[in-house]
Amino acid sequence: MVKIGDKIKIIFMEGEPQYSGKTGVVEHIDDIGQIHGSWGGCALIPDIDKFEIVEK
Numbered sequence: 001m002v003k004i005g006d007k008i009k010i011i012f013m014e015g016e017p018q019y020s021g022k023t024g025v026v027e028h029i030d031d032i033g034q035i036h037g038s039w040g041g042c043a044l045i046p047d048i049d050k051f052e053i054v055e056k
Helices: none
Strands: 007-012 023-029 035-037 050-055
Touching: none
Parallel strands: none
Antiparallel strands: 007 023, 007 050, 023 035
């Protein structure tokens, strides 16, 4: 499970191919579970988007 402060690498973000390969730090997880971070303006949606934790 991802937590605030974890560094992640985006593998695939549905509808946003330009985010593939970006890394960033998780800054906020909202009430519906979307993951926001330093990689840009789009949030990751668990169970749809693919990412890996590279540093806790």
